[in-house]
Amino acid sequence: MSQAALTLEEFRAQVRAWLEERAELKPPPEELSWGKGSDTVSVFHNATQDEMRAIVDEGRAWMQLRATAGYHAISWEQRYGGLGLPLVYDRVYREEESRYRTPSIHEAIGITTQLIAPTILAHGTAEQRDRYLATMLGTEEMWCQLYSEPGSGSDLAGLATRAERDGDQWVLNGQKVWTSGAQFADFGYILCRTDPDVPKHRGITAFLLDMRSPGVTVRPLRQMSGGASFNEVFLDDARVPDRLRLDAVGAGWRVAMTTLGFERSAGSGETGGKVPGKVTRLMELARHIGRDQEPAVRQELARLWTHYRLHGLNIQRVRAKLRAGQTPGPEGSIGKLFNDIGAERITEVASLLLGPKLVADTGEWGTYAWSEHVCGAPGGRVAGGTAEIQRNIIAERGLGLPGEPRVDRDVPWSAVPR
Numbered sequence: 001m002s003q004a005a006l007t008l009e010e011f012r013a014q015v016r017a018w019l020e021e022r023a024e025l026k027p028p029p030e031e032l033s034w035g036k037g038s039d040t041v042s043v044f045h046n047a048t049q050d051e052m053r054a055i056v057d058e059g060r061a062w063m064q065l066r067a068t069a070g071y072h073a074i075s076w077e078q079r080y081g082g083l084g085l086p087l088v089y090d091r092v093y094r095e096e097e098s099r100y101r102t103p104s105i106h107e108a109i110g111i112t113t114q115l116i117a118p119t120i121l122a123h124g125t126a127e128q129r130d131r132y133l134a135t136m137l138g139t140e141e142m143w144c145q146l147y148s149e150p151g152s153g154s155d156l157a158g159l160a161t162r163a164e165r166d167g168d169q170w171v172l173n174g175q176k177v178w179t180s181g182a183q184f185a186d187f188g189y190i191l192c193r194t195d196p197d198v199p200k201h202r203g204i205t206a207f208l209l210d211m212r213s214p215g216v217t218v219r220p221l222r223q224m225s226g227g228a229s230f231n232e233v234f235l236d237d238a239r240v241p242d243r244l245r246l247d248a249v250g251a252g253w254r255v256a257m258t259t260l261g262f263e264r265s266a267g268s269g270e271t272g273g274k275v276p277g278k279v280t281r282l283m284e285l286a287r288h289i290g291r292d293q294e295p296a297v298r299q300e301l302a303r304l305w306t307h308y309r310l311h312g313l314n315i316q317r318v319r320a321k322l323r324a325g326q327t328p329g330p331e332g333s334i335g336k337l338f339n340d341i342g343a344e345r346i347t348e349v350a351s352l353l354l355g356p357k358l359v360a361d362t363g364e365w366g367t368y369a370w371s372e373h374v375c376g377a378p379g380g381r382v383a384g385g386t387a388e389i390q391r392n393i394i395a396e397r398g399l400g401l402p403g404e405p406r407v408d409r410d411v412p413w414s415a416v417p418r
């Protein structure tokens with residue numbers, strides 16, 4: 001029977017049988033108890049480069065196994081290796097997979113498959129789509145997103161990396177920073193300034209860059225949470241053929257907005273609308289140290305639980321809009337804020353419960369481990385656009401409040417003092 005002819009329930013049964021043969025079921029939550037299993041609650045991997053490569057490779061191996069059944073790209077067209085099914089089938093797969101122990105999917109894989117692949121689908125030429133999409137979705141080739149620079153993060157449109165035309169090639173010079181997964185990437189999707197003499201949003205062009213090209217140097221950056229998952233990327237006369245320009249010259253801002261839309265919705269639904277395991281872990285911690293009957297502790301835990309329930313309802317609202325054929329508005333930004341604020345509150349409750357144990361590695365299970373969450377949570381708040389920027393978007397585009405003063409809006413980029 002073709003996949004398209006399957007009802008949702010038949011598809012669910014097929015997925016379940018497939019997973020049954022290849023993965024182990026997770027234990028029921030009531031079997032999770034204090035002191036058992038790993039106590040990691042990190043936000044970022046605290047791992048050496050070799051360990052991180054192993055994590056990435058394990059995730060890729062799982063994606064490639066999924067690709068043998070088309071389960072890596074359920075809603076994508078068959079020509080790109082997908083099953084061409086409606087999005088709801090994809091959700092059914094994810095619901096089923098979440099019941100099994102499967103490798104963690106490193107953010108470099110999400111960037112490749114959930115951010116850059118749909119951007120190339122939306123803006124790429126037929127040649128670019130045919131060359132790259134299937135290998136991206138199957139993670140045979142990995143990509144990174146080269147947006148931020150030392151002088152432009154929130155003000156992305158102010159970016160300074162230059163691309164100058166030389167015949168049928170472009171010559172790139174400048175520096176990118178915070179590039180997640182660049183050390184594992186075969187290709188990068190990069191925004192460059194191609195015309196400095198027009199206002200900033202109009203002089204940007206997007207390109208697809210072979211990361212092994214001469215003139216591209218990747219240097220990992222060590223984070224306060226331990227690992228080094230993102231990088232500085234230097235471009236010294238790196239060359240890109242014009243056929244790897246993504247969309248028109250000067251259309252880079254439009255392309256960038258497409259990707260940011262995907263990034264916000266990916267970052268907003270991280271927990272899939274469920275109360276995350278870290279919250280139940282904090283409840284377990286409160287019981288273990290005998291503080292679960294303290295009114296102040298109970299109130300903080302209840303506040304955290306309620307926060308994630310509301311987050312779940314926001315996600316349901318987005319899904320309902322999508323099902324009704326409507327385009328979600330600022331819900332992606334609202335969801336990202338829910339995640340950011342939730343992670344901060346988790347830090348506060350862990351600090352309230354653990355006090356000095358948070359900073360002293362005594363070897364006790366489930367105590368010092370929380371320091372990795374505390375050091376990693378601020379990074380989540382910044383990645384994909386800071387919380388302040390999400391609030392600006394909600395205020396201006398959602399609530400229609402007056403915009404921020406933008407003094408450089410109509411000024412050529414080259415004339416803006418910096």
Ligand SMILES: Cc1cc2nc3c(=O)[nH]c(=O)nc-3n(C[C@H](O)[C@H](O)[C@H](O)COP(=O)(O)OP(=O)(O)OC[C@H]3O[C@@H](n4cnc5c(N)ncnc54)[C@H](O)[C@@H]3O)c2cc1C
Pocket residue numbers: 144145146147148149150151152153154155177178179180181230378379380382383384385386387388389392404
């Ligand atoms: C974990 C992680 C992964 C990342 N991965 C990537 C990646 O793969 N590729 C990539 O290109 N980038 C990546 N980034 C970079 C990220 O997009 C930027 O850090 C982010 O956009 C903020 O830019 P900035 O660090 O330059 O801070 P700035 O823009 O300098 O902001 C500094 C502070 O000022 C505030 N601020 C700035 N402008 C305003 C405003 N208009 N209104 C109110 N407050 C404002 C900000 O909220 C922030 O608190 C990553 C970052 C992190 C933390």
